[in-house]
Amino acid sequence: MGCDVRVSGLLRRNLQPTLTYWSVFFSFGLCIAFLGPTLLDLRCQTHSSLPQISWVFFSQQLCLLLGSALGGVFKRTLAQSLWALFTSSLAISLVFAAIPFCRDVKVLASVMALAGLAMGCIDTVANMQLVRIYQKDSAVFLQVLHFFVGFGALLSPLIADPFLSEASCLPTNRTANATSGGHLLHASRVLAHHHTGAQRWSNQTLPGLTPQDGAGARVSYAFWIMALINLPVPMAVLYLLSKERLLTCCPQRRPLLLSADELTLETQPPEKEDTSSLPPKFHPGHEDLFSCCQRKNFKGVPSSFFAIHITAALVLFMTDGLTGAYSAFVYSYAVEKPLSVGHKVAGYLPSLFWGFITLGRLISIPISSRVKPATMVFVNVVGVVVTFLVLLVFSYNVVFLFVGTASLGLFLSSTFPSMLAYTEDILQYRGCATTVLVTGAGVGEMALQMLVGSIFQAQGSYSFLVCGVIFGGLAFTFYILLLFFHRMHPGLSSVPTQDKALGMESLECYQR
Secondary structure: OHHHHHHHHHHHHOHHHHHHHHHHHHHHHHHHHOOOOOHHHHHHHHOOOHHHHHHHHHHHHHHHHHHHHHHHHHHOOHHHHHHHHHHHHHHHHHHHHHHHHOOOHHHHHHHHHHHHHHHHHHHHHHHHHHHHHHHHHHHHHHHHHHHHHHHHHHHHHHHHHHHOOOOOOOOOOOOOOOOHHHHHHHHHHHHHOOOOOOOHHHHHOOOOOOOOOOOOOOHHHHHHHHHHHHOHHHHHHHHHHHHOOOOOOOOOOOOOOOOHHHHHHHHOOOOOOOOOOOOOOOOEOOOOHHHHOOHHHHOOOOHHHHHHHHHHHHHHHHHHHHHHHHHHHHHHHHHOOOOOOOHHHHOHHHHHHHHHHHHHHHHHHHHOOOOOHHHHHHHHHHHHHHHHHHHHHOOOOHHHHHHHHHHHHHHHOOHHHHHHHHHHHHOOOEOOHHHHHHHHHHHHHHHHHHHHHHHHHHHOOHHHHHHHHHHHHHHHHHHHHHHHHHHHOHHHOOOOHHHOOOHHHHHHHHHO
């Protein structure tokens, strides 16, 4: 009961910042999921093959990784964090508006690189700010944060679906090769000679398609709609900057009076930290990636400190990589043989995937207050492996593809926030867990999307599911190693005696 009162008090005091951080992650979700269902249309628009368009995923994820690392730089003050979030969310709207004008795959990759930087900054800053506000009680709020990622990712494929092309204008993956872009352009030029009245840019359309029916003409509206839907998010951040008196035109904000309940929480004696079980060189707080890598932070720490960071990051490397790869290529997998699902029907698969991710994150909000994060991660990883095995066994069945997609979204939904809460709890909110885990997840999305795209092109659609089984198995293996290193780590060998009077209630509430 006391836990609920304290959490409610924290939420009331930080309601607007919390809602703002959640809404910014909606922008993140919008930007992360639209490439999958629009992949074939963007290939038509840019005259590129599957390996070539995979570089768009690579550029986005590489810059997402860089943005995650650089995002820690903006955590020093609230003003820096909010200005970073405002710039990043506004950049996402500009990216959506610019995509229809990208007729070359290199230009598209550059634009998506900008989106990746914005997404990475949002990922790190919003996670850090919520963990900083709620500390031991952050698990529930992180689940809500990542629910908004799923909500945005659910919405973008639904917006795109009515504007997708009815049929592919490109050869199948089995016949496409690295030079297919040049062949298509040559064919379109030959075809253009038979239509002398066409406009100059008609030479850039695909064979068999008129300029009005060409890829990008209809799907452009989807991108512009997403740009408009996202615009309220930077406005919300700007309003928070104004309310916090952090705009140059506003005077310095005066502290607000607290209610009686909140004043009671504020005036309670602070927890005394028992450092007897901790190495003397642990540095509290959440550092950016560059600060984490300083040698002075590594003096005197046990080997388990490094092992926990590495294994937790590797789990998210695999699970977030699977999320990105499945979302990106499940549409292409469905329209290929042997399933040969229609383009419109296949367009619902990314929406179904992100819809169940959103549902899973919504369900995880109450569950996370009753189930330990370690248990949630274990169930999720096992569920991912089992789902991919079922999909592999019934790879010729369209019904199982839809059921498996929903199941996969459900199990992957709460893996990241649960792993983040679990790792931070192990390290007692010291070290660089947030930055390292966000960076590991970003590397996984970048690397696995490129790897799966290359294997898919070379080995055929069946390899898509084989990759899922392998990466899921590796995630499970790394998680077992994390449990082992947790038992070795001295930080949680016992609860400090000085914390029992005040902090024990918080820990038990968080771990119920």
